[in-house]
Amino acid sequence: STLNAARAEARPAGRRAPAVAAVLPAGGSGERMGVPTPKQFCPVLERPLISYTLQALERVCWIKDIVVAVTGENMEAMKGIIQKYQHQRISLVEAGVTRHRSIFNGLKALAEDQPDSKLSKPEVVIIHDAVRPFVEEDVLLKVVTAAKEYGAAGAIRPLVSTVISPSADGCLDHSLERARHRASEMPQAFLFDVIYEAYQQCSDYDLEFGTECLQLALKYGHIKAKLVEGSPDLWKVTYKRDLYAAESIIKERISQHICLIMDTKDENHVGHRLEEVLKDELNHVKVTSRLPCHTGRDLDQIVSEQCYSYVCVNVMTSDFEEIRKLVNMLEESNLSILYPVVVISVYFLDYKSVPFDQKMENLMQIREYAKEVKKRNILLCGLLIYYPQDEQKLQESLRQGATIIATLIKERNSGLVGQLLVA
C-alpha cells in the first residue's frame, strides 16, 4: 500500500536499514521543578509525560526496542503506565544513581554479551530523554543516518541566552560568542559498539559527573559526532512552566480536526449554517462533516486521522440516540485511551415558543450519561442553540454557539462535562 511504501522510504537510508533500538533514561528526580513528582511522571492532560515520549518513539516503526531505565520505586508505576496506555516494544531496566549509569544499564540490556538479556544487539542506538515528548520521526531518522556514517550524532539548537564564564569571585570573566556555540539537545544516536565500549572504558568520575554522551564518544571512541539541527520542539521539560507549555501544545495539536455529524441531508438547514460559522471561527482547523448513517463506515477513517473532537448536530430529534451510537463507536475504536475525546451534542431550540419543560427534562439526562462516558475519557457536553426567526439574531446565536464549541474543544476540561450550554 501507499502507506507502507511511505514507511519504507522513511526507514534509515543505506543499502540495508540498520537495526535500531532506543534507550530512555527516566531515573531523574523532580527537584528542578519544585514538585515532589519526578517530571517524567507529571500528568499532562491526566497522562504521565513519559507516556507521550514513549508514544513518539513507538510510532516510529523502525525502532525495534525501547529500553526505559526507571528507579526501583517507580518500577511498578511504570509497568502500570505501559499497560494502561498500551505501549509496545518497551523493556524496563533499573536506573542507576546518575543519568550516565542509567544509560549504561540500558545499553547492557541491549548487549548480547549479557546472560539475562532477551533483547538483540542493535547496530544503532538512539539515546533520548523521557522529558522531550515532541520528538519527530524526521530528526530521529537524521541522527540515526548520521550515526551510521559518523559513529555518533546529536541534535543541536541555537543558544537562546548568551553563555558566560564566571570568575572565581562571581564576576564576569568573559562571554562566549553566541554564533560559535550551540545547545546540545536530544535525541542522539550512536553505533552501538562505539557508545557501549565508551561506557565500558569510562571512569567513575565520568559516570558520576559527565553530562554529555557525545563527549564520551569523543573521549573514549575518538568519534567526532555529527551535529544535526533540531526543531524548537525538542526542548526539555524542565520547569513547571514547561509542563504548562506541553499541555497547551498537546491540546492545540489534538484540536486541529473537528468532525461534524449532521442528522439531515438538507443543505439549507441551519445545521449547515452552523458548519459555515464554525469554519469561519476556527479558520485554521479542519472541519469535516458526515451523515450519521455513514458514520459507521467513515469512522474508521476519521479515527485513523486522529480526530479527537466530535460535534453531533441533532436537528430532527431531542434524544441521545445518535450520541449513544457515536460514543459506542468511539469506545470500540480505543481512540480515547491516549487523549480525552470531546463530544458536543447540539440541539436547536426556540425557547420562547416551544414548551420549555419537556425538552429540557429530556436533555437534562445528558448529565448522568456524561458522567458515565467520562470514565472512558470521553468528555460529553450538550449545547442548545436558540433559533429565532430574526435573521440577524440567528446569526448571533450561531456565532455564540461556535464560540462555545471552540472553547470546549480548546480547553478540553473535564470539569464542565455533562453541562447543557445555551447559545
Add this chain to the structure above:
Amino acid sequence: STLNAARAEARPAGRRAPAVAAVLPAGGSGERMGVPTPKQFCPVLERPLISYTLQALERVCWIKDIVVAVTGENMEAMKGIIQKYQHQRISLVEAGVTRHRSIFNGLKALAEDQPDSKLSKPEVVIIHDAVRPFVEEDVLLKVVTAAKEYGAAGAIRPLVSTVISPSADGCLDHSLERARHRASEMPQAFLFDVIYEAYQQCSDYDLEFGTECLQLALKYGHIKAKLVEGSPDLWKVTYKRDLYAAESIIKERISQHICLIMDTKDENHVGHRLEEVLKDELNHVKVTSRLPCHTGRDLDQIVSEQCYSYVCVNVMTSDFEEIRKLVNMLEESNLSILYPVVVISVYFLDYKSVPFDQKMENLMQIREYAKEVKKRNILLCGLLIYYPQDEQKLQESLRQGATIIATLIKERNSGLVGQLLVA
C-alpha cells in the same frame, strides 16, 4: 506606616538611594516564534505581553523612569497600550535596527547632554527585556545594588542544556563544562556613566552584532560585572510555547484568592458547606468569605489584595441584585483593567420540586447582563446547585459545584460567559 517602612527598606541599600531608571528595548521582530506579531506585542489573556513587563517594573516605586524603545511602525500601538492599561512613568524612544542601537537610543534619552531630553540622568540604569514579564523587585534590587558597587551587574541562571562548540564541518569539536558556565539573563544594571560611555566608544560592529551589554562594559569600561543568581521566572518568552507558559502562569497567579460573598449569616446554611467543599477542592487557594452588607466596606481591602475571583452565593433570592452591586463596585475599583475578573453567581435549586419555569426564566437573564459586563473585562457565569434532601446526593452536588467553580476560575475563558451551569 508599616507599608512605607517596608518600601523604604526595599530601596537600594547604601547611605543614599541612587536615582534609578530602566531601559527596555522592544524593537525586535517575531521571527523566532513563527508568528507575524513581534512577541512583545502578542496577547496573553488578551493583553500584550509588554504590558505585563511594564507592570512588573512600574510597581517598583524606586524606578523613576522607564524608557521603552519601539519601532516607528509600533509607536502608535505602544501609546495605545500605555493609555489602555494606565501605565505610568513611561517614555518612548525610537528603536534602532539592532537591540544595541535600541538600548543606546534609550540611554541617549536619559543622558542630560541631549538637548531634547526631558528626563533626568539616573545614577544607575537597569536594562531589561520586554519579553521577560515575571521580573521581581528582589532581583532588580540585587542588580542595582551590585551595579552601584561594581559598576555593572547581571542576572544569571544555570545552563539547562550542555553547550558545545561545533567544528567547521558541523561535527562536535568539544563540549563545555556545564559547571563552569552560566546563561546570562536579564535584568542587568549599570552605573549610567559606565554603560553610556561604553556605547559611545563602541564600534559599529559591536552595535550590529554584539549581544551582551555586560561584555561591552568589560571591553570599553574595563568593568567586571557582578553576576547575580536569578530565579527560573526570568526566562525569555522566545517561542510560541513560552507564550502558552506565560498565560498559564498568569492564570494561576490570579486564581490564588477567591472571595465568597454569602447572603446569609446562618452558619448551618448550605452556602457555608459549599465554602468548606471549595476549600477542600482548592486546598492551595485562599478562600475568604464576606456578608454582602459588609462588601462595600471590605471590598477596598479585597481589591488591594488583588483578588480576581468572586463567588456570590445567593441563598435568599433568585435575582441579580447582589451581583449588580458587586459588579458596580468592581467596575469602580478598576480591578479589571489589567486582568479579567471572574464572577460566579450561585443559586440553590431543587429542580424536581420547585416550579422550574419561572426561576429559570429569571436566571436566563444572566446571559444579557453577562454580555454587558464582559465589555469591562468581567466574566460572569451563573451556577445552579441542585439541593436534594438526600445527604449523600447533596454532598455530590456541592462537590460538582466546587469543581465547576474551580474550572471557571482556572480557565478564565470568555467563551462561556453568561452560561447557567448546573451542578
